[in-house]
Amino acid sequence: VLTANQIKSLTALQLKKYRIEQGKFLVEGEKIVAELLQQTKFRVSVVYATGAWIDKQPKMQTAILDLIHEVTEAELKKISSLTTPNQVAAVVDLPQEKPNLEALEAGLYYYLDGLQDPSNMGAILRIADWFGVKGVFCSQNTVDAYHPKVIQAGMGAFLRVPTYEVDLLTLKNANPTWNILGAVMNGEKISANSQLSNGILVIGNEGRGISKETELLLTHRLTIPRGAGGGAESLNAAVATGILTFGLLQV
Amino acid sequence: VLTANQIKSLTALQLKKYRIEQGKFLVEGEKIVAELLQQTKFRVSVVYATGAWIDKQPKMQTAILDLIHEVTEAELKKISSLTTPNQVAAVVDLPQEKPNLEALEAGLYYYLDGLQDPSNMGAILRIADWFGVKGVFCSQNTVDAYHPKVIQAGMGAFLRVPTYEVDLLTLKNANPTWNILGAVMNGEKISANSQLSNGILVIGNEGRGISKETELLLTHRLTIPRGAGGGAESLNAAVATGILTFGLLQV
Numbered sequence: 001v002l003t004a005n006q007i008k009s010l011t012a013l014q015l016k017k018y019r020i021e022q023g024k025f026l027v028e029g030e031k032i033v034a035e036l037l038q039q040t041k042f043r044v045s046v047v048y049a050t051g052a053w054i055d056k057q058p059k060m061q062t063a064i065l066d067l068i069h070e071v072t073e074a075e076l077k078k079i080s081s082l083t084t085p086n087q088v089a090a091v092v093d094l095p096q097e098k099p100n101l102e103a104l105e106a107g108l109y110y111y112l113d114g115l116q117d118p119s120n121m122g123a124i125l126r127i128a129d130w131f132g133v134k135g136v137f138c139s140q141n142t143v144d145a146y147h148p149k150v151i152q153a154g155m156g157a158f159l160r161v162p163t164y165e166v167d168l169l170t171l172k173n174a175n176p177t178w179n180i181l182g183a184v185m186n187g188e189k190i191s192a193n194s195q196l197s198n199g200i201l202v203i204g205n206e207g208r209g210i211s212k213e214t215e216l217l218l219t220h221r222l223t224i225p226r227g228a229g230g231g232a233e234s235l236n237a238a239v240a241t242g243i244l245t246f247g248l249l250q251v
Numbered sequence: 252v253l254t255a256n257q258i259k260s261l262t263a264l265q266l267k268k269y270r271i272e273q274g275k276f277l278v279e280g281e282k283i284v285a286e287l288l289q290q291t292k293f294r295v296s297v298v299y300a301t302g303a304w305i306d307k308q309p310k311m312q313t314a315i316l317d318l319i320h321e322v323t324e325a326e327l328k329k330i331s332s333l334t335t336p337n338q339v340a341a342v343v344d345l346p347q348e349k350p351n352l353e354a355l356e357a358g359l360y361y362y363l364d365g366l367q368d369p370s371n372m373g374a375i376l377r378i379a380d381w382f383g384v385k386g387v388f389c390s391q392n393t394v395d396a397y398h399p400k401v402i403q404a405g406m407g408a409f410l411r412v413p414t415y416e417v418d419l420l421t422l423k424n425a426n427p428t429w430n431i432l433g434a435v436m437n438g439e440k441i442s443a444n445s446q447l448s449n450g451i452l453v454i455g456n457e458g459r460g461i462s463k464e465t466e467l468l469l470t471h472r473l474t475i476p477r478g479a480g481g482g483a484e485s486l487n488a489a490v491a492t493g494i495l496t497f498g499l500l501q502v
Contacts, residue, residue, distance in 0.1 A: 119370060122487075123486075123487040123489075123490055126483050126485075126486060126487055126490070127483075127486060127487075127490055129481060129482050129483035130475075130477055130478065130481045130482075130483040130485075130486050131477070131478035131481050132477075132478035132479045132480030132481040132482075133478070153487070155483065155484065155485070156483075157482075157483060159482075160482040160483075224381075224497070226381055226382070226383075227381065227382035227383035227384070227500055228383045229383030230380060230381045230382050230383040231380050231381075231383075231408075231410075231411040232377050232378075232380035232381040232406065232407075232408060232411075233406065234377075234381075234406070235374075235377060235378060235381050235493065236373075236374040236377055236378075236404070236489060236493075238374075238487060238489070238490050239374055239377070239378055239489050239490055239492075239493035240493070241490075242486065242487075242490035242491070242493050242494045243493045243494055243497045246475070246494045246497065246498065247497065249478055
């Protein structure tokens with residue numbers, strides 16, 4: 001059973017302010033929670049689950065069993081940010097680890113420059129997770145990586161792809177020789193020979209694209225070539241990220 | 252001023268059933284409506300606009316002026332399917348034209364096999380519009396191409412990319428020699444040498460992927476290679492479509 005105070009404190013986790021205040025975020029859905037319970041990097045403090053979910057589980061370790069708190073489907077719905085009902089939700093500690101920006105391993109990183117749509121961010125984290133992108137840096141005005149819809153659309157990417165809020169200038173100062181790549185109008189067409197698998201790929205805001213200040217820091221201005229007869233003005237931010245990553249990494 | 256009956260009939264356009272019954276769909280937002288008023292392929296029957304929008308317009312032709320019906324922002328909100336307020340919405344005739352499946356021009360087409368999310372479909376139509384994909388065929392269980400969120404996310408793609416509901420078997424029977432390409436687990440890795448710019452690219456449902464029956468019709472089983480260290484199980488449907496299209500078209 002959930003008390004009114006518990007429900008209040010759990011629904012508050014839908015807002016960044018309270019996630020930071022409580023140092024927690026909520027992870028919903030059977031698939032992600034199953035993944036979550038199999039790893040040790042993220043600390044789970046409690047799992048709210050229906051009896052139906054609990055009955056379905058294989059034999060669990062006592063340490064995990066102790067985390068599980070049975071609730072009704074109606075209670076779960078009250079704490080959920082999703083429209084489709086779930087069987088299980090976990091409360092997870094926000095990671096506190098900060099990367100050493102001067103000692104990042106080589107490879108491709110993303111910098112999200114004011115990205116707003118949580119579904120786009122989730123899809124982008126999933127791309128990062130697919131292609132082995134090393135980490136995702138976020139400008140301060142980017143949607144929070146622990147927004148429930150980001151977690152949902154990211155399909156467990158947060159378990160493998162580290163995210164960190166930092167501005168691009170700080171990042172560049174720590175790694176002055178790195179490539180900073182961004183898609184712009186009239187840039188160099190990316191192709192099978194782009195060979196730029198190290199550095200930071202900047203992904204702009206859905207409407208405005210890359211900000212003026214960020215654009216000044218780009219070392220490579222890239223463009224996804226339009227097809228013959230193509231009429232669209234732009235691509236969805238996550239779609240563009242996928243194409244650029246595929247083009248750059250030459251996997 | 253909008254009457255209660257007009258509001259009822261306009262909000263009904265959010266549902267496919269009533270779009271078909273009325274033979275109309277709704278297009279919202281300044282950018283798409285501006286594009287709409289500059290073309291002749293789609294017939295606009297009325298434009299509902301605020302005084303602020305009307306005042307901003309450059310000199311318009313009488314034929315267009317006659318379509319415009321001034322409403323308040325509050326009225327516009329009542330007929331809108333969007334959460335963010337708009338200045339203008341147009342009622343447009345659903346296209347009645349049916350393609351001759353036996354006489355399709357060569358090039359790349361999409362077949363959406365049970366795609367559900369309207370934002371994904373909009374993003375996919377935008378990809379088609381960017382790369383000059385010739386047309387998008389939709390299975391009967393795919394979200395409707397004139398769903399308001401598809402129109403919104405498609406950013407005007409409907410003006411240039413024809414969509415048509417048809418099953419893949421009918422399409423294949425009409426074009427028995429065509430390539431039918433689809434992304435599956437353990438397929439051939441797409442790369443810079445894929446050279447498959449003609450045929451039909453099948454895009455599966457967000458959760459289930461390509462259906463069993465459809466998979467039997469594939470002539471080419473493709474896979475987007477995962478990067479080193481990549482852990483994601485799959486990519487978002489629109490992201491995968493973007494990468495596959497870029498890989499196949501060699502633009």
